[in-house]
Amino acid sequence: MAEELPGTNVAAEPAGGDACPAAGQPLLRIEGVAKTFGTFRAVDGVSLDIKAGEFFALLGPSGCGKTTLLRMLAGFEAPDEGRILLGGKDIAQALPHERPINMMFQNYALFPHLSVRDNIAFGLKRAGMPRADIATRVAEMVALVKLEGLEKRKPDQLSGGQRQRVALARALARRPQLLLLDEPLAALDKKLRENTQAELMELQRRLGMTFIIVTHDQEEAMTMADRIGVMKSGKLAQVASPRELYEAPRSRWIAEFVGDVNLFDGETKLRDGHRLVIGTRDAGTLVVAEPREAVGTGKLAVAIRPEKVKLSRRGPVSEAGRETAINSLDGVIADICYLGGTTTYKVKLDTGGTLQASVANSARLDVDAYGLNQHVVAWFTPDDCVVLQS
Amino acid sequence: MSSRRIFARPARFAAIAPYVWMVLFFLVPFGFVLKISLSQTAIAQPPYEPVFDLTAGWDTLKAAFAALSVGNFRLLGSDDIYVFAYVRSLTVAITATALLLLIGYPIAYGMARLPKRWQAVAMVLVIVPFWTSFLIRIYAWINILQHDGLLNQILLALHLVSQPVVWLSTDTAMYIGIVYSYLPFMILPLYATLAKMEPALEEAASDLGAPPWQVFWLVTFPLSLPGVGAGVLLCFIPIVGEFVIPDLLAGSNALMIGQTLWLEFFTNKDWPVASAAAIVLLVVLLVPLLLYERLQKRQLEQGR
Numbered sequence: 008m009a010e011e012l013p014g015t016n017v018a019a020e021p022a023g024g025d026a027c028p029a030a031g032q033p034l035l036r037i038e039g040v041a042k043t044f045g046t047f048r049a050v051d052g053v054s055l056d057i058k059a060g061e062f063f064a065l066l067g068p069s070g071c072g073k074t075t076l077l078r079m080l081a082g083f084e085a086p087d088e089g090r091i092l093l094g095g096k097d098i099a100q101a102l103p104h105e106r107p108i109n110m111m112f113q114n115y116a117l118f119p120h121l122s123v124r125d126n127i128a129f130g131l132k133r134a135g136m137p138r139a140d141i142a143t144r145v146a147e148m149v150a151l152v153k154l155e156g157l158e159k160r161k162p163d164q165l166s167g168g169q170r171q172r173v174a175l176a177r178a179l180a181r182r183p184q185l186l187l188l189d190e191p192l193a194a195l196d197k198k199l200r201e202n203t204q205a206e207l208m209e210l211q212r213r214l215g216m217t218f219i220i221v222t223h224d225q226e227e228a229m230t231m232a233d234r235i236g237v238m239k240s241g242k243l244a245q246v247a248s249p250r251e252l253y254e255a256p257r258s259r260w261i262a263e264f265v266g267d268v269n270l271f272d273g274e275t276k277l278r279d280g281h282r283l284v285i286g287t288r289d290a291g292t293l294v295v296a297e298p299r300e301a302v303g304t305g306k307l308a309v310a311i312r313p314e315k316v317k318l319s320r321r322g323p324v325s326e327a328g329r330e331t332a333i334n335s336l337d338g339v340i341a342d343i344c345y346l347g348g349t350t351t352y353k354v355k356l357d358t359g360g361t362l363q364a365s366v367a368n369s370a371r372l373d374v375d376a377y378g379l380n381q382h383v384v385a386w387f388t389p390d391d392c393v394v395l396q397s
Numbered sequence: 398m399s400s401r402r403i404f405a406r407p408a409r410f411a412a413i414a415p416y417v418w419m420v421l422f423f424l425v426p427f428g429f430v431l432k433i434s435l436s437q438t439a440i441a442q443p444p445y446e447p448v449f450d451l452t453a454g455w456d457t458l459k460a461a462f463a464a465l466s467v468g469n470f471r472l473l474g475s476d477d478i479y480v481f482a483y484v485r486s487l488t489v490a491i492t493a494t495a496l497l498l499l500i501g502y503p504i505a506y507g508m509a510r511l512p513k514r515w516q517a518v519a520m521v522l523v524i525v526p527f528w529t530s531f532l533i534r535i536y537a538w539i540n541i542l543q544h545d546g547l548l549n550q551i552l553l554a555l556h557l558v559s560q561p562v563v564w565l566s567t568d569t570a571m572y573i574g575i576v577y578s579y580l581p582f583m584i585l586p587l588y589a590t591l592a593k594m595e596p597a598l599e600e601a602a603s604d605l606g607a608p609p610w611q612v613f614w615l616v617t618f619p620l621s622l623p624g625v626g627a628g629v630l631l632c633f634i635p636i637v638g639e640f641v642i643p644d645l646l647a648g649s650n651a652l653m654i655g656q657t658l659w660l661e662f663f664t665n666k667d668w669p670v671a672s673a674a675a676i677v678l679l680v681v682l683l684v685p686l687l688l689y690e691r692l693q694k695r696q697l698e699q700g701r
Contacts, residue, residue, distance in 0.1 A: 083600055103603040110604045116597035120619045129615075130605030181606065 032095065034059040034217050035080075035185060040089035040099070041241075042075055049075040051241035052089070057185075057219065062211050064232035065221045068264070072241040077187050077221045081110045093184065104133070109183035113190045115174035117162040123149070123173050124158040130181040148176040151210070168199050175207075179214070188220040192227060204230050225265050229253070237261055253312070255299070259395045262310045267351075269311045269362050270395075282389055285309055289360025293334050295392035308395045313351060313365035315391035318383045335386035336362065340377050352377060354385050427679075434672035435465040445668050469673035479674060482657040483681065489568075489643070489653060490636040493575040497632050498625065500576060501583035505624075506617075508584070509591035516592065523581050523588075535574055535645050542570050542646070571647035575636060583628040590624030591617075623696050630689040634682055654678055 033056035042050040050072040057063050065073040078084045080091065082103035091099040098106055109130065117126050127148050131141045149155055152172035162170055171191065178186055191207070192200045208231050211218050222228050228235050229249040236246045245257045256262035259270065273287030281297045285307060293309050341361065342353035347368070354362045362385050377383055436445040447461035473479045508519045526534060541547045542564035549561040564570050594617070602616040603609070618625075640655035647653075652660070654674060661671035 081600075081604055083604075102608075103600065104606045104608050108604075110601075112597050112601055114595070114597065116595060116601040118598060118601070118616060118620075129602070129607075133606035133611065177601075177605070 033057055034061075034094060035219075036090075036092040037076075037080075038090040038092065040076070040079060040086045040091060042072075042079060042084055042086050048241050050079070050086070053238075053241075053243050054089075055236060055243060055246065057217060059184075059217055060215050062208065062218045062231060062233045063220070064228035064235045065219065065238060066225055066228040066235050066265075067223065067238035067244075069223055071238040073221045073223075073238045074189060075241075076238070077110075077189055077219065080185070080219065081108060081187055082106050107181075107183055108185045108187060109178040109181055110187040110189065111174050111178040111191050113193060115162075115170050115194075117170060117173055117177070119162050122159050122161055123154060123165070126162070126173055127177045127180050129177065134181060144180060148180050151179070152176045167194055167196075168203070171195060171203065175210075179210075179216075183216070185217050185219065188218060190222055191220065193222075193224075200227075207231060229265075237264065239264075255393060256310070256395070259308050259310070262393065262395060267313050267363060267365070269313065269316070271309045271311075271360060273307055273309060274305065275307060283394065285394070287360075289358060290336055290356060290362065291358040293392065294389045295334075295394050296389045298394045306396075310393040310395055311362075311387055311391055313363040314349070314367075316362060316364035316385050316387050318352060318354070318364050318366060318377065318385055320381075320383060333386055333388060334392070335384050337382070337384055338362065340379055340381050340383060343377070343379060350376065352383075354383060356385070430672045430675055432465070433668050434469055434670075434676050435467065436669045437464075437466070437468070438667045438669050443668070444666050469669050470677070472670060473673055473677055478652075479654075479657065479677075482652050482654040482674075483677070485651050486637045486639075486654040486678075487681075489571070489575070489639075490633050493572055493579070493636050494629050494633045496572060496576050497579055497583040498629060501580055501587055501628060502625075504580075505584045505587035505591055508588050509594075520588075523584050527581070531578065532641065534578070535642060538570070538574050538577065539565065539645060542573070565646065566648040568647060571643050574642040574646045575639065578642060579632045579636065582631045586627035586631060587621065587624040590621045590627075594620055623692060626692045627689070630685050630692070634685055634689070637682060638678060 035055075035057040037053055037055040037057075040050060040053050041048065053072075053076060065076060067073045075084060079086050079099075082098070082101060082105070086099050089099065090097050093106070093108070098108075118129065121129065124145055127145045128141050131144055136144070145158075149158055152175055154169065154172055154176065157165065157169065162173065165173065171194070175191070178188075188207075192203055195203060204227060207218075220228070220231065229252075232249060234246060234248055235252050237244045237252065239260060245252060245261050247255070247257075252261070252265055256265060262268045262270065271287040271290045271293065273285045273290075273293070275283055276286045276292065277284035278297070283295050283297055285293050285295060287293055287309060290309075295309055336354075336356050336358065338354040338356040340352050341355040344351040344353075345368075349365045349367050352364045352366065354364060356362055364385055432449070433445055436447060438444060439446040447464040449461050450457060504523075508516055508523075511519055539546075543549075544561050544563070544565070546564070548564060549558075552558045552562065564573075598616055598620065599612050602612040607615060638655050639653060640659055643653045644656055644659070658671050658674050658678075661667045661674060
């Protein structure tokens with residue numbers, strides 16, 4: 008068993024090696040995987056391909072099944088249905104210690120009775136690596152995560168950030184084909200978390216490894232991942248790049264889960280070339296770009312991100328002939344939330360609804376700011392809107 | 398909120414109370430025993446001399462002090478009976494503790510891995526024997542182990558033996574009794590450490606390539622050592638001084654120090670030698686006692 012593990016691969020080359028699947032084939036293929044606990048279907052038929060070298064994020068609210076899916080990849084849970092193919096080989100029923108996959112645990116799970124060095128060396132020893140090579144690899148890992156001088160410390164003598172690094176070094180030491188990260192930054196404070204995010208991305212690119220991260224923090228997923236799989240009730244709701252996920256969410260739920268959004272329910276009134284005219288209950292008639300995927304007639308929702316909404320005192324200076332294409336809504340400022348870089352205004356529309364607009368504070372002085380109860384015109388283009396099946 | 402306020406009068410009393418307790422119920426009686434151990438046996442009431450008489454004046458008291466001697470301790474060292482009794486006590490305690498650990502660890506481990514609500518049930522099952530008097534439970538064992546007792550009946554019925562086996566008055570019976578009686582004291586501290594151990598640690602070990610036996614040996618067991626230490630000392634210390642179980646279940650050819658003490662005290666009416674034996678026992682047990690205390694302190698510090 009041991010010689011198959013990449014951990015025994017002493018040469019300092021990026022992960023994978025000869026175990027790398029043929030070009031075009033995904034490194035990891037999840038096929039119709041399901042897991043039931045009692046009567047609760049935690050993971051409900053998930054299929055997903057992950058390419059080698061990808062940074063993939065599983066995003067979802069707690070209880071959506073993302074952690075269960077990750078634990079099935081690590082081998083802590085066996086799927087009831089489906090296959091998990093790593094480099095073409097089905098590992099669904101393999102035990103954790105037989106998989107060339109390593110995991111970074113949510114609370115790091117560092118061995119409290121072992122020093123930093125022995126924590127990092129733990130997996131290497133299990134792979135039967137020669138002593139001298141272990142020492143070299145550990146030193147390499149310690150340098151990689153910048154923990155020089157702390158090798159002899161025990162985990163309880165380290166700060167939260169240092170512990171996180173040990174956990175990362177320990178999980179990377181065996182050069183796994185796939186690294187799983189379970190909420191790796193949840194225990195860090197905000198500033199440290201942002202720095203660590205950047206470091207993790209840099210590290211992943213440099214090592215050319217495949218990372219799968221589980222997180223409930225959409226900002227974290229957006230920042231780090233190449234692709235994001237959003238999970239809901241055990242199913243993958245959408246798999247897309249961060250940009251696509253944000254700008255073209257596939258459902259109302261995703262639009263609301265990822266970032267802030269204004270949603271207006273309505274019905275199609277008119278189809279005019281590439282434009283749809285939708286009558287909404289709370290925001291009057293809106294003109295929106297025709298969605299890429301055809302949406303049926305009937306109940307729809309129009310989604311507009313707050314930063315796509317422009318505010319002005321008199322309304323948009325529109326070109327002649329495009330007037331009809333622009334959505335402009337009158338209202339008064341009902342609430343102001345100053346956030347530093349941006350200010351979020353809640354506009355009470357004359358049509359009845361409320362619209363959130365996020366405006367960049369591009370000038371230091373507040374000459375452009377709006378006051379409470381001030382009359383404003385909120386406007387946005389048809390392309391700023393996303394039409395969703397309600 | 399100065400620190401002095403914390404030690405306002407009621408609190409200060411609470412801080413002193415344990416020391417008062419220790420002085421009254423440990424140090425003072427220990428002083429009596431120490432004094433008796435330095436006295437000589439006498440056919441009198443009380444059965445030793447000299448007797449300190451605080452009313453008889455300074456000179457008498459001084460004479461009494463002069464009459465004290467360490468002769469009893471010399472006797473303990475020179476007479477094989479006592480040395481054998483100490484050695485036997487330690488041997489029995491070590492063997493029984495090892496057996497307890499071997500039996501208790503798997504039980505505690507199993508308990509800690511049960512679903513939460515079954516853990517509570519298992520806990521009750523471990524503690525429930527305490528609701529019956531200890532002595533009655535030992536007599537029940539006599540009943541089970543005697544010539545026509547339950548154990549022999551079962552063995553005969555199963556044709557495992559053709560003759561009733563002699564269980565009673567053997568070391569086997571004594572070990573059965575000791576292991577049975579002390580098992581909860583081994584299981585509970587082990588269970589406590591195993592139950593609070595983060596399951597992710599075992600998962601991490603297995604994720605890093607350790608097969609199950611290595612997971613146990615490299616992670617679970619080392620991390621349960623505080624519990625092992627507590628369980629071992631909690632059993633070892635009282636077993637060394639155990640009297641009732643060996644007296645009721647073991648043969649009378651080899652005595653433990655507790656039994657020797659009893660003999661000296663009640664049969665031979667030699668209070669001074671019995672006291673000296675008790676003090677030597679205390680000194681012998683001081684080492685594991687101090688170990689236990691250090692272990693507890695370290696655990697408290699780690700728990701911060």
